Amino acid sequence: MKEPLKIILRSGKDQAIKRFHPWVFSGAIKKIHGHAADGMHAEVFSNRDEYLGCGIYQDATIAVRIMAFAPERPGSFGADFWNKKLCKAYELRKLAGLTDNDQTNVYRLVHGEGDHLPGLIIDHYDGNLVIQIHSTGLYGFLDMIAQALKEIYGSKIKSIYDKSRETLPKDFFNGKNEGGFLMGEAGEVLVKENGHAFAIDIEKGQKTGFFIDQRENRQLLTRYCPGRKVLNTFCYSGGFSVYGLKAGAAEMHSLDSSAKAMELTEKNISLNFENTSKHLSITEDTLSYLKESSEKYDLIILDPPAYAKHVNVRHNAVQGYKRLNLEAFKKLSSNGILFTFSCSQVVDQPLFQSTVMAAAIQSGRKVRILHQMTQPADHPVNIFHPEGKYLKGLVLHVD
Numbered sequence: 001m002k003e004p005l006k007i008i009l010r011s012g013k014d015q016a017i018k019r020f021h022p023w024v025f026s027g028a029i030k031k032i033h034g035h036a037a038d039g040m041h042a043e044v045f046s047n048r049d050e051y052l053g054c055g056i057y058q059d060a061t062i063a064v065r066i067m068a069f070a071p072e073r074p075g076s077f078g079a080d081f082w083n084k085k086l087c088k089a090y091e092l093r094k095l096a097g098l099t100d101n102d103q104t105n106v107y108r109l110v111h112g113e114g115d116h117l118p119g120l121i122i123d124h125y126d127g128n129l130v131i132q133i134h135s136t137g138l139y140g141f142l143d144m145i146a147q148a149l150k151e152i153y154g155s156k157i158k159s160i161y162d163k164s165r166e167t168l169p170k171d172f173f174n175g176k177n178e179g180g181f182l183m184g185e186a187g188e189v190l191v192k193e194n195g196h197a198f199a200i201d202i203e204k205g206q207k208t209g210f211f212i213d214q215r216e217n218r219q220l221l222t223r224y225c226p227g228r229k230v231l232n233t234f235c236y237s238g239g240f241s242v243y244g245l246k247a248g249a250a251e252m253h254s255l256d257s258s259a260k261a262m263e264l265t266e267k268n269i270s271l272n273f274e275n276t277s278k279h280l281s282i283t284e285d286t287l288s289y290l291k292e293s294s295e296k297y298d299l300i301i302l303d304p305p306a307y308a309k310h311v312n313v314r315h316n317a318v319q320g321y322k323r324l325n326l327e328a329f330k331k332l333s334s335n336g337i338l339f340t341f342s343c344s345q346v347v348d349q350p351l352f353q354s355t356v357m358a359a360a361i362q363s364g365r366k367v368r369i370l371h372q373m374t375q376p377a378d379h380p381v382n383i384f385h386p387e388g389k390y391l392k393g394l395v396l397h398v399d
Contacts, residue, residue: 004041005057006033007064014046017053017066020384022118024055024064039140041077055118058137065118065135077141082148089115089122090152096377106191106200107378108212114380114388120145121167123208125200127158128186130208134167146182159184161202190271194219196242197271199264206236213375213391214239214303217339220371220395221301222247224337228298231255231331233286238265240301240339242272245279253297255282255289290327299337300328308344317344318351322359329363332398341373341393349392356394366399 308317
């Protein structure tokens with residue numbers, strides 16, 4: 001076994017690590033003892049030679065993702081390490097009532113920093129597990145991670161799929177790292193969420209196949225749908241549409257610019273309803289539709305993709321959210337309801353709320369906040385890594 005790298009931080013650059021933030025940025029490093037290569041075990045020390053923690057090295061802006069803080073000092077990131085970490089993640093989902101749940105068999109098993117496994121995402125779809133790795137350094141542990149999953153789930157596991165090709169640099173996959181199924185096979189997977197049926201394409205679908213993080217917010221929607229005319233924008237697979245129709249919406253219009261997304265939405269509507277006459281599919285850009293349509297709605301759902309993935313485009317993202325919400329306010333009937341979301345990590349809750357407020361002021365409507373929404377328990381936020389709280393939303397009443 002190779003000796004771990006010894007990484008010395010610059011003076012004053014150790015405070016974040018001492019507060020248990022799991023990222024070591026390359027600019028904070030004073031010196032590296034040893035020949036550094038992606039995937040190496042790295043031990044991190046202050047400029048005064050204090051041991052701070054250990055993690056996995058990568059030649060990138062985030063140079064070390066900390067897996068264990070002082071005084072814990074694992075000798076290696078071997079099979080035992082991954083077994084223990086993944087078992088803890090599984091136990092948390094069990095505590096949240098998500099394992100062995102006959103009404104919901106889709107959940108996130110590992111949520112990166114929120115499960116003290118930075119750079120790792122694992123989603124569960126009725127015994128089919130999808131892995132996404134966000135660090136080339138971490139990718140070398142893929143086989144150990146897969147083996148630990150087999151031991152945790154035993155005979156309940158149907159397949160393991162590596163979908164890291166979408167999250168790692170393209171030049172990383174040079175013929176040696178192909179991704180794909182590590183165990184078993186799966187075509188279209190049918191899952192249940194709160195009793196609703198959904199078809200999942202884990203190979204070609206967005207993210208790992210389904211937006212699991214909106215589960216509780218979709219359930220909240222059902223309080224406000226009975227008898228209402230609803231517009232579900234950026235609908236992707238129609239999750240909010242299925243919940244809304246089941247809850248008694250008078251009409252449900254599902255809107256997405258992607259024809260493939262609309263096909264998936266229509267499939268999921270058909271899976272849940274024999275009569276689909278209350279549902280209308282619209283393939284169009286959301287902002288254009290809101291500006292040009294003469295339709296009025298009692299309830300609108302705005303769940304756009306991330307408008308900003310980096311701080312340097314945050315201003316443009318804020319303006320985008322403002323325009324989108326302003327047009328939604330214009331299309332809402334009196335006594336209307338708006339479910340509005342942002343999944344941009346660099347746009348925090350106060351900034352998002354103030355942006356929506358600016359749109360409300362410009363619209364001239366009277367607006368009240370009924371609920372503040374976030375991600376569910378299987379997407380936990382490490383209190384020392386506030387960046388992990390990426391999903392935020394508001395339920396608004398509009399006079």
